[in-house]
Amino acid sequence: xxxxxxxxxxxxxxxxxxxxxxxxxxxxxxxxxxxxxxxYPPTYPTxxxxxxxxxxxxxxxxxxHHVVILDSTxxxxxxxxxxxxxAYRSGRVRIPLLQVEHHGDTNVVLTSLEFPHRYADAYLxxxxxxxxxxxxxxxxxxLLAASLADASALYSHDPGTLVYxxxxxxxxxxxxxxxxxxxxxxxxxxPKVGERKAGRMDPFNLQGAQKPVKGDDLWExxxxxxxxxxxxLSEIGHGNIAPQPAHxxxxxxxxxxxxxxxxxxxxxxxxxxxxxxxxxxxRAALAAYALVADRxxxxxxxxxxxxxxELVVESERVEWxxxxxxxxxxxxxxxxxxxxxxxxxxAADNLGVAMDLEPVGLTxxxxxxxxxxxxLTKAEAGDGD
Numbered sequence: 001x002x003x004x005x006x007x008x009x010x011x012x013x014x015x016x017x018x019x020x021x022x023x024x025x026x027x028x029x030x031x032x033x034x035x036x037x038x039x040y041p042p043t044y045p046t047x048x049x050x051x052x053x054x055x056x057x058x059x060x061x062x063x064x065h066h067v068v069i070l071d072s073t074x075x076x077x078x079x080x081x082x083x084x085x086x087a088y089r090s091g092r093v094r095i096p097l098l099q100v101e102h103h104g105d106t107n108v109v110l111t112s113l114e115f116p117h118r119y120a121d122a123y124l125x126x127x128x129x130x131x132x133x134x135x136x137x138x139x140x141x142x143l144l145a146a147s148l149a150d151a152s153a154l155y156s157h158d159p160g161t162l163v164y165x166x167x168x169x170x171x172x173x174x175x176x177x178x179x180x181x182x183x184x185x186x187x188x189x190x191p192k193v194g195e196r197k198a199g200r201m202d203p204f205n206l207q208g209a210q211k212p213v214k215g216d217d218l219w220e221x222x223x224x225x226x227x228x229x230x231x232x233l234s235e236i237g238h239g240n241i242a243p244q245p246a247h248x249x250x251x252x253x254x255x256x257x258x259x260x261x262x263x264x265x266x267x268x269x270x271x272x273x274x275x276x277x278x279x280x281x282x283r284a285a286l287a288a289y290a291l292v293a294d295r296x297x298x299x300x301x302x303x304x305x306x307x308x309x310e311l312v313v314e315s316e317r318v319e320w321x322x323x324x325x326x327x328x329x330x331x332x333x334x335x336x337x338x339x340x341x342x343x344x345x346x347a348a349d350n351l352g353v354a355m356d357l358e359p360v361g362l363t364x365x366x367x368x369x370x371x372x373x374x375x376l377t378k379a380e381a382g383d384g385d
Contacts, residue, residue, distance in 0.1 A: 040306065077182070087296050093292065095355065096157045100362045105373040120170060127363060159355065180265075186305070199244060259294060288344035292337040
């Protein structure tokens, strides 16, 4: 299918002109180690005796099954954003980008594809644009004034907010919420939770204790072992640590990724007094933005989620789900998605709703700069909240 034909299909779908109800992607995986090999889900704080994994029941083929969450919806969105940023930096895709640059005791760049709260993030609030607090600039005011009725400013400067969702929770008063229109998660079916012991063997089996030398990285040795916190050899990486219970991963019958791109959700995004044709074109560009990020992040033959959790694709379907549940398959490679996004972005631009492709550079306030320098060069692990 040509990029023009694919675009017309997407444009008609977001205009709600046909029977398309949602775009869905379903991918089935097997563990990279093969059947029976372990995968390690993300862990969460728990009470004593509870599993550190998220385990729940779901129905499949009319029957209840246990599942384990291998990657949550927010994590999947972050992976899509990470893939977009990688493609942007390599010149494969052109998208709007806000970036805070700091050059001090350490040099860092943080972009709008990395801000935890996207357009409403505290890093933006605590940065300067042309020497002026961002929230007080014309750009800052326009982003904060954006709404579902008129999301033009976000479309132009941070379309990821409209795709992945955001809530302006760091400013006073009743603030805007933008629900996600793209959702993805990975689950493992029929998990059996394993066990393991984790410890450390010191090749010399060093014994005794240590006392830190104030203001230095050195330490003094003591022959007398101690249980005093801060003086045990194990705290600086020496000595044996007896094996202790640790989360042991799971075995699963298969893994599955569920993705939806909501056409009804896209239809709720307005662009002020733009014509219907223009608004539809902008929504099509947002749909293409979601799809290109998905293909960049998840369109390969395997999926690496974390150490001990790599999955190999067994099958994948990209499909329109139509009224009545009927499905139509869509051929959408990463290359197709890149071309589709460029075409959709330019079509909206030609109708008067444009993405600003020039990166916007900001600098942190003095307070934020000091916090960055200290946190990245001087703070010790555990100094935070």
